Amino acid sequence: MIRVILPFHLRTLAHADTEITLEVTGAITQRSVLDALEARYPMLRGTIRDQTTLQRRPFLRFFACEEDLSHEAPDTPLPEAVASGVEPFLIVGAIAGG
């Protein structure tokens, strides 16, 4: 199981707990995790990635294992600790604005 932590507003939108566990088949990558997340919570579609381009929204970041993975290619495998469920995949909103 993959563990995903959402920022406050997306938890509210999805009516989800702070941490979500997802069953992801195949390679564990940003793309496959986000695909599984959006399949389970379709109301999140477009809030993390642009609906058309699937580009990460600029004010969001992807962290795991104390690393910023935001600029990794979407199909790059995530760390083994994420794939094995030891560490969560964090979706983080930038600290900015009023």
Added chain:
Amino acid sequence: MSSVRVLVGTRKGAFILTSDGKRDKWEVSGPHFAGWEIYHLKGSPVDPNRIYASQTSGWFGQIIQRSDDGGKTWHQPGTPAGLAATPGPPKSESNKFAYETSGDAGKPLTTHQWYDGTQHPWEFKRVWHLEPSLSDAETVYAGVEDAALFRSQDGGKNWQELPGLRGHGTGPKWQPGAGGMCLHTIILDPSNPDRIFIAISAAGAFRTDDGGNSWKPINRGLFSKYLPSPTAEIGHCVHHVAMHPQRPNVLFMQKHWDVMRSDDAGDNWKEVSGNLPTDFGFVIDVHAHEPETVYVVPIKSDSEHFPIDGKLQVFRSRSGGNEWEPLTKGLPQKDCYVNVLRDAMAVDRLDQCGIYFGTTGGQVYCSADAGDRWNAIVHDLPAVLSVEVQTLK
């Protein structure tokens, strides 16, 4: 007994204010969608319990919300809350606003003018205005930034662009104003279902007479000294347009500067600023029962977005423009430096017409007597982006 429901969009959520026909005691519900920018909410004239809302965020993008019970509960069309995990693709495209790029669309455009004069691709940012159909609760129009018009015919689940607007020829000359290149005004003609008026900052006003397939600029008579050619066909910073439903050929416009009037559905405009102390402003609206009674809130200038001398004044013309009277009873007359944004004024349809507006200071004012006296329904909301009113039987 009749009642009113005021739908308020703010920088940090939506609020719903309700009262009976006296409009002196109010109940406030909200914030709905706390922490999100709510650019606009509007109810269906066919089914008042059907309300559409534009929920948006610089972080998380655009959400469309819908209520089917008058604002008590909300959901994203097609994606009920708590949907069980199922295999396959998500079940809704309710947040997807994809610009038309297919050849079937006629002349789809891919670029517009950017600040530096180069061409720039259209990039969706948010929905500024939602306009429910006058005849079908499932149909709703959305004016978006970057400027385009979308329509949903399934209650907001799926959205398709009406590409004839961007494709009519002047699109490559459109450019964003300081607030972005937004389509902020949508007016449906109650006497002609094929006629729609829209306005874009900073491109101007446009009209379709064939249900949105083809469009033409309707800016003749506008004079904008910030343009190289002040009477250009497009490029005017129209802030808002209003129409009385019984006289759909008469339009009133608050332009960046100048209050304007058209008596031929926008084909020609003439200035009716008259004795206004300043003709800069954002809102404009028309009395529900008196088509020649018009309201504006003058703002000092485009450099100083607040009332003159700290005095918040609504101005009313009972002659369709030119002669204006200040309305001040109940409004702050010292140290008031709020703004009133373009979609933040509305009227109810009770026998004694009520006028409403919201400010960037978080006040929503109501006059239950057509503007003679004002009361603040609420004082301390987040900055108000939009105000709409539903008159309920």
